[in-house]
Amino acid sequence: MTHTGPAAFAAADLGASSGRVILGVLADGHIELSQTARFVTPSTTVTNEGVEELHWDFETLIGSVARGFEAAQSSGIDISSIGIDTWGVDYGRVRTDGTLLEDPYNYRDSRTDGIPDKLFADIPAATMYARCGLQVMPFNTVFQLVAAAGQSGWDLTDQVLLLPDLIGRWFTGVGVAEMTIASTTGLLDVAKRAWSVQTLADVTRLYGLPLDRALPPLVEPGTVGAPALRLGKPVPLVSVGGHDTASAVVTVPTTTDNFAYISSGTWSLVGLELDAPVLTEASRALNFTNELGLDGTVRYLKNVMGLWVFSESIRTWEKTTAVIPLAERLAAAAKLPALGCVLDMNDERLLPPGNMPGRLAAMATETGQTAPTTQDEFTRCIVDSLALTYRVAIRDACQMAGRDIEVVHIVGGGSQNELLCQLTAEATGLPVVAGPTEGTAMGNLLVQARAMGALSGGLKELRRVARASSELKRYTPGVLGISQQQWADAERRAFAR
Numbered sequence: 140m141t142h143t144g145p146a147a148f149a150a151a152d153l154g155a156s157s158g159r160v161i162l163g164v165l166a167d168g169h170i171e172l173s174q175t176a177r178f179v180t181p182s183t184t185v186t187n188e189g190v191e192e193l194h195w196d197f198e199t200l201i202g203s204v205a206r207g208f209e210a211a212q213s214s215g216i217d218i219s220s221i222g223i224d225t226w227g228v229d230y231g232r233v234r235t236d237g238t239l240l241e242d243p244y245n246y247r248d249s250r251t252d253g254i255p256d257k258l259f260a261d262i263p264a265a266t267m268y269a270r271c272g273l274q275v276m277p278f279n280t281v282f283q284l285v286a287a288a289g290q291s292g293w294d295l296t297d298q299v300l301l302l303p304d305l306i307g308r309w310f311t312g313v314g315v316a317e318m319t320i321a322s323t324t325g326l327l328d329v330a331k332r333a334w335s336v337q338t339l340a341d342v343t344r345l346y347g348l349p350l351d352r353a354l355p356p357l358v359e360p361g362t363v364g365a366p367a368l369r370l371g372k373p374v375p376l377v378s379v380g381g382h383d384t385a386s387a388v389v390t391v392p393t394t395t396d397n398f399a400y401i402s403s404g405t406w407s408l409v410g411l412e413l414d415a416p417v418l419t420e421a422s423r424a425l426n427f428t429n430e431l432g433l434d435g436t437v438r439y440l441k442n443v444m445g446l447w448v449f450s451e452s453i454r455t456w457e458k459t460t461a462v463i464p465l466a467e468r469l470a471a472a473a474k475l476p477a478l479g480c481v482l483d484m485n486d487e488r489l490l491p492p493g494n495m496p497g498r499l500a501a502m503a504t505e506t507g508q509t510a511p512t513t514q515d516e517f518t519r520c521i522v523d524s525l526a527l528t529y530r531v532a533i534r535d536a537c538q539m540a541g542r543d544i545e546v547v548h549i550v551g552g553g554s555q556n557e558l559l560c561q562l563t564a565e566a567t568g569l570p571v572v573a574g575p576t577e578g579t580a581m582g583n584l585l586v587q588a589r590a591m592g593a594l595s596g597g598l599k600e601l602r603r604v605a606r607a608s609s610e611l612k613r614y615t616p617g618v619l620g621i622s623q624q625q626w627a628d629a630e631r632r633a634f635a636r
Contacts (some may be wrong), residue, residue: 160207163584176207227323245279272429280374281325319385403553410440526562550578576611
């Protein structure tokens with residue numbers, strides 16, 4: 140059910156490569172989006188005792204977000220609230236006066252190298268998974284915190300805040316821990332939707348981290364919080380799905396419960412929406428994660444490296460060659476034979492910035508394949524490999540959760556990549572529905588709208604608005620003539636060791 144009168148909200152939607160502020164106007168069951176700001180998500184390198192560290196430039200970031208919200212307020216449309224979503228895991232340490240002890244570390248910083256093994260020597264990996272259900276990635280918040288245990292300033296730390304809540308505190312002066320972003324930390328009891336008493340006690344005892352007092356109270360997405368006093372006209376800050384994937388999944392325009400989703404951007408988050416976490420040893424062995432979503436849901440998924448591999452490759456090429464429009468790159472790649480070289484897009488070597496094509500070529504050689512040499516061949520390799528990795532992740536998720544699916548939904552910026560969408564249909568043997576493109580921002584806005592009373596109902600009602608507000612494209616398997624046997628053969632090559 141919706142109110143017919145117009146209502147407006149503003150969303151800050153920050154990815155690890157770029158951010159935007161989006162104004163959403165809701166009327167008659169439809170939401171119109173317009174961008175008030177777009178900016179690069181700024182990083183900065185700091186030398187600390189001779190070691191280079193990678194941080195987020197928080198002052199520049201917050202200035203960009205504030206200008207976007209101010210532009211929304213200056214648009215002539217009266218906004219009712221604001222909401223903030225970001226990528227997961229990164230945090231800031233805040234003093235009692237609200238200032239930061241240092242800029243938040245960028246999760247691509249190398250300080251967590253070797254830390255997972257250190258933690259698991261103290262708390263077994265199986266024990267951690269049974270509590271938090273979180274996939275092991277070297278930058279999970281708990282690993283970042285253990286890496287930071289020897290830093291100064293913990294005695295001055297009032298709160299440890301995940302990035303959307305850190306930005307929210309800057310606007311409101313109040314720090315909270317929104318549930319979906321907290322579920323990326325490794326510190327949550329995912330079954331109870333509460334901080335893990337055991338994990339906090341263990342981390343405090345083992346590493347001297349004051350997490351038992353520095354982590355703020357948890358709030359569910361949709362909680363109306365304090366007013367944003369730093370805006371020209373203070374309006375409430377709504378805790379939306381603070382993890383961008385949680386906001387994106389809100390807008391999956393499904394008409395069935397039997398669906399898989401891919402939130403496609405810098406990262407690809409590939410999985411299912413469940414009612415309860417999957418905490419089995421088999422799930423841990425396959426490195427699936429249980430993150431939390433709106434209305435008590437669980438996002439059972441795998442992080443795949445995503446379009447970061449492509450964008451970082453382009454950055455390398457453009458140092459020495461002319462800029463080529465993305466559409467031209469994909470069109471040229473589409474003319475090449477399918478599955479000529481396929482690689483594991485979950486390989487940790489693809490995580491840091493740098494010479495991505497060089498790493499891809501090395502991986503191809505290791506798996507006994509002919510390495511790409513031209514930009515078109517690398518592009519085809521990346522897109523084929525992403526579709527192949529999606530195929531494996533979706534199949535494994537269904538097996539672990541005991542679910543059958545009938546459609547794959549791709550939301551986010553990657554839904555505009557027609558070659559990738561068609562290859563995903565071919566790889567999975569299932570229809571793919573692409574869109575909405577601005578799924579994350581739209582999910583952020585729809586949760587605000589419901590929290591502020593402009594919408595009512597559950598996820599089905601929010602998704603009905605998302606469908607009505609989006610241009611969707613359907614891709615049918617079989618168009619490219621790639622057989623399932625070819626995909627199976629490619630899988631053996633890509634994941635050879």
